[in-house]
Amino acid sequence: MQGETVFKDYPAIDAITKKYDEQKEFLICILQDLQARYGYLPKEALNRVAEKLDIPLIQIYSVATFFKAFSLRPKGGHTIHVCLGTACHVRGAERVLSKIKRDLEIDVDETTKDMNFTLKTVNCLGACALGPIVEIDGKCHGHMTTNKVESVLKKHSSNIKG
Amino acid sequence: MEKIKSTNELAKIRKSIQNKKDKEKSVISICAGTGCRASGSETVIDAFKEEIKFLGLQNKVKVKVTGCHGFCEKGPIVVIHSGDIFYKNVEKDDILEIVSETIIGGKIIDRLLYVDPKTGKKIVKESDVPFYSKQERIILGNNGNIDPTDIEDYIAIEGYSALAKALFNMKPEKVIDKVKKSGLRGRGGGGFPTGKKWDYCRQAEGSPKYVICNADEGDPGAYMDRSLLEGNPHSVIEGMIIGAYAIGSNQGYVYVRNEYPLAVKHLEIAIQQAEKYGFLGKNILNSGFGFTIKISRGGGAFVCGESTALMASLEGKPGEPRSKYVHTVERGLWNKPTTLNNVETWANIPIIIKKGANWYSQIGTENSKGTKIFSLVGNINNTGLVEVPMGMKLRDIVYDIGGGIPDKGEFKAVQIGGPSGACLPASLLDTEVDFDSLDEAGAMMGSGGLVVMNDSTCMVDTARFFTDFSVDESCGKCVPCRVGMKVMLNILNRIVIGKGEMEDIERLERLGQHIKETSHCGLGKTAPNPVLSTIRYFRQEYEAHIQEKRCPALVCVDLIQFRVIPEKCKMCGLCKNVCPAEAITWEKKAPAAINPEKCIRCRSCIQACKFGAIE
Numbered sequence: 001m002q003g004e005t006v007f008k009d010y011p012a013i014d015a016i017t018k019k020y021d022e023q024k025e026f027l028i029c030i031l032q033d034l035q036a037r038y039g040y041l042p043k044e045a046l047n048r049v050a051e052k053l054d055i056p057l058i059q060i061y062s063v064a065t066f067f068k069a070f071s072l073r074p075k076g077g078h079t080i081h082v083c084l085g086t087a088c089h090v091r092g093a094e095r096v097l098s099k100i101k102r103d104l105e106i107d108v109d110e111t112t113k114d115m116n117f118t119l120k121t122v123n124c125l126g127a128c129a130l131g132p133i134v135e136i137d138g139k140c141h142g143h144m145t146t147n148k149v150e151s152v153l154k155k156h157s158s159n160i161k162g
Numbered sequence: 163m164e165k166i167k168s169t170n171e172l173a174k175i176r177k178s179i180q181n182k183k184d185k186e187k188s189v190i191s192i193c194a195g196t197g198c199r200a201s202g203s204e205t206v207i208d209a210f211k212e213e214i215k216f217l218g219l220q221n222k223v224k225v226k227v228t229g230c231h232g233f234c235e236k237g238p239i240v241v242i243h244s245g246d247i248f249y250k251n252v253e254k255d256d257i258l259e260i261v262s263e264t265i266i267g268g269k270i271i272d273r274l275l276y277v278d279p280k281t282g283k284k285i286v287k288e289s290d291v292p293f294y295s296k297q298e299r300i301i302l303g304n305n306g307n308i309d310p311t312d313i314e315d316y317i318a319i320e321g322y323s324a325l326a327k328a329l330f331n332m333k334p335e336k337v338i339d340k341v342k343k344s345g346l347r348g349r350g351g352g353g354f355p356t357g358k359k360w361d362y363c364r365q366a367e368g369s370p371k372y373v374i375c376n377a378d379e380g381d382p383g384a385y386m387d388r389s390l391l392e393g394n395p396h397s398v399i400e401g402m403i404i405g406a407y408a409i410g411s412n413q414g415y416v417y418v419r420n421e422y423p424l425a426v427k428h429l430e431i432a433i434q435q436a437e438k439y440g441f442l443g444k445n446i447l448n449s450g451f452g453f454t455i456k457i458s459r460g461g462g463a464f465v466c467g468e469s470t471a472l473m474a475s476l477e478g479k480p481g482e483p484r485s486k487y488v489h490t491v492e493r494g495l496w497n498k499p500t501t502l503n504n505v506e507t508w509a510n511i512p513i514i515i516k517k518g519a520n521w522y523s524q525i526g527t528e529n530s531k532g533t534k535i536f537s538l539v540g541n542i543n544n545t546g547l548v549e550v551p552m553g554m555k556l557r558d559i560v561y562d563i564g565g566g567i568p569d570k571g572e573f574k575a576v577q578i579g580g581p582s583g584a585c586l587p588a589s590l591l592d593t594e595v596d597f598d599s600l601d602e603a604g605a606m607m608g609s610g611g612l613v614v615m616n617d618s619t620c621m622v623d624t625a626r627f628f629t630d631f632s633v634d635e636s637c638g639k640c641v642p643c644r645v646g647m648k649v650m651l652n653i654l655n656r657i658v659i660g661k662g663e664m665e666d667i668e669r670l671e672r673l674g675q676h677i678k679e680t681s682h683c684g685l686g687k688t689a690p691n692p693v694l695s696t697i698r699y700f701r702q703e704y705e706a707h708i709q710e711k712r713c714p715a716l717v718c719v720d721l722i723q724f725r726v727i728p729e730k731c732k733m734c735g736l737c738k739n740v741c742p743a744e745a746i747t748w749e750k751k752a753p754a755a756i757n758p759e760k761c762i763r764c765r766s767c768i769q770a771c772k773f774g775a776i777e
Contacts, residue, residue, distance in 0.1 A: 027478035028461045032420055059479070066480035066637075067461025069420055085382030086577060086613045087539035089627055095765055102742055102764075123464065123631060125421060126385035127196045128537055128611075129234030129545035138423070140200035146766050147740075 017052040076111040076118040081135040085124030088131035099146040165440030167448040193239040195230025203238035209257040229393015232547040248288035249274040305393035313435040316396040324512035337408040343519035345531030350504030353597040363491040366499035371411040374502040377418035380464040381580030383611035386535040387505035391425035395432035401508030464635035483683035526552035530596035541616035557591040571616035579608025582688030584695030620717035621700040626654040628692035643686030646677040659720040662708040719763040728753040730775035737767035
């Protein structure tokens with residue numbers, strides 16, 4: 001769900017705000033649901049939420065830009081989270097990250113040209129015992145090494161083509 | 163299901179659940195905590211269910227999907243009851259054998275047993291594994307015995323009996339008194355006495371009052387709160403209801419990280435079930451007291467673990483902290499009296515009410531009572547969650563429970579307390595782990611991450627790593643934290659590329675002290691700790707980086723160069739193939755060579771070389 005479909009998607013946005021009784025205290029939860037649906041926060045959706053919750057749009061933007069979980073730009077088909085928490089760090093997460101950056105030819109917070117991958121870092125995924133952790137679309141890959149990066153990435157590129 | 167309306171009814175229902183469970187001859191309990199899931203426990207669970215169904219054993223054998231057992235390193239973990247048989251690293255292919263040999267045949271499969279690396283002996287029972295036997299698992303222990311999505315499992319192990327006791331046999335003041343006497347201190351890091359906090363909140367003017375569970379576990383390297391919510395959510399809920407009764411609140415919130423989807427899911431299920439059984443909602447157990455819990459998911463900001471930032475975020479605002487000259491127990495959420503406690507703190511409450519303050523206060527040291535859960539991670543053999551009595555020595559945790567450092571590495575430091583904590587060197591391994599001793603050593607309990615570091619960890623790089631983290635997570639509200647940490651980071655960045663000056667060490671110390679004294683909230687007040695503690699205990703490493711332009715641990719990429727050892731090189735060419743920078747030249751029958759100008763120090767060649775010929 002990306003691009004133009006969003007503009008017609010008001011019923012879904014209304015359903016989301018309704019789920020939280022249009023209470024402004026649940027703004028973060030509402031934005032999370034939008035983020036999960038579209039992969040980012042479309043401008044039109046935020047306008048609608050502002051209307052529904054009866055709060056200024058700027059308040060929504062201040063929340064949307066404060067928290068890491070939100071993105072105002074569309075994301076790629078797969079989102080990669082490289083954990084850079086302490087436990088992963090001491091086991092070589094930086095090297096895994098630079099390998100992924102090299103392989104995909106993008107930097108952190110960027111999306112590959114073919115819109116297949118978006119690369120993100122996270123400060124802890126809470127699966128520290130298995131570090132370094134790379135999470136792709138919510139699935140954890142533990143004990144990552146630079147040598148394993150290629151095969152893990154490949155699995156996801158073929159998913160799209162096949 | 164009718165709502166339970168009295169203590170007697172609760173006891174009756176418990177009895178009938180227990181009777182039903184006694185009839186189950188065998189229980190296969192499989193860990194489905196996040197760690198084991200990442201190691202593939204879900205396929206193991208499906209395979210077990212399928213096989214039991216295929217053999218028509220559904221009525222005799224129960225497949226129980228539990229929360230985290232703690233020993234994540236050896237996952238997926240399977241424990242067979244009765245017999246407490248502990249199988250580690252179980253794979254899908256082992257299932258048929260386990261069912262036919264162990265469940266039906268009663269025989270033990272040798273190769274799946276845990277081998278004690280010290281003695282080389284195989285260990286059958288979970289409780290005999292040294293990783294567990296040195297622990298005191300009063301909070302975490304039930305994780306392995308219950309299905310977190312089934313409230314009956316929790317009721318069967320005396321769950322919600324503490325709630326019934328508090329509601330019907332104790333006045334709110336008595337509950338607070340008991341928590342005070344137990345000596346429980348907040349497990350989120352600060353260590354404020356819980357009973358005292360409740361008392362202030364009860365006496366504060368204003369209504370309604372709120373109760374919050376802080377499950378925004380942002381400390382990198384700590385995941386005990388996650389495992390508690392995933393593995394035993396009812397214990398946290400029961401604690402919250404008792405707390406709400408004590409301070410006089412009818413509305414609670416759990417603020418949980420969105421990065422923990424499984425914890426959110428289990429919590430949602432648990433709250434629904436508790437409502438259905440009459441433990442939550444209006445008129446709980448027909449006592450006249452009512453309480454509801456809402457879940458709020460965090461947006462991924464470390465600072466929201468700070469109480470006032472968390473409350474701002476709960477109100478739907480950006481998570482910026484405010485000054486605390488007016489305490490949150492007086493004016494917290496929506497400016498009303500609010501009690502906020504950490505997940506682990508709440509999970510301690512039912513035990514204190516059930517077993518009594520005297521029993522509880524016998525565990526631990528004089529000023530730090532009870533147990534603490536640590537996540538033992540990093541360069542250590544037995545990674546996982548450990549629960550130990552307060553006052554245990556760091557050495558015992560690292561060596562007896564953690565099994566020491568892998569691959570013949572040397573212990574270098576243990577990082578405790580996350581980005582607010584400190585790195586303690588080997589000479590402080592005999593420090594007792596309690597609030598006061600850690601404070602003295604310049605560290606803090608934090609939420610309980612213990613990251614062990616071996617001799618290939620650079621302490622300057624570690625300090626830089628944490629400073630980078632704090633700069634990234636600073637909300638930007640106050641100057642010392644926003645600007646000061648950035649300046650510290652710049653200095654550290656200079657040092658790790660070999661451009662530091664000796665004066666930089668003193669600059670860091672002075673600036674760090676200022677930031678600690680003048681920052682607005684707990685994040686800034688503690689953010690310089692990693693730098694200050696590494697200077698205090700590992701000054702020589704800073705000096706090596708600055709004076710000799712050398713990184714002793716060979717981590718800082720600008721200060722190291724790799725080379726091929728010609729005597730060890732077998733001329734296979736593997737290194738050339740893996741090098742992403744084309745920095746390796748190799749021709750048949752000649753040792754490879756690395757061009758230092760092209761080399762990006764990614765270590766791919768070191769990992770690829772089977773002969774250890776690159777250093």
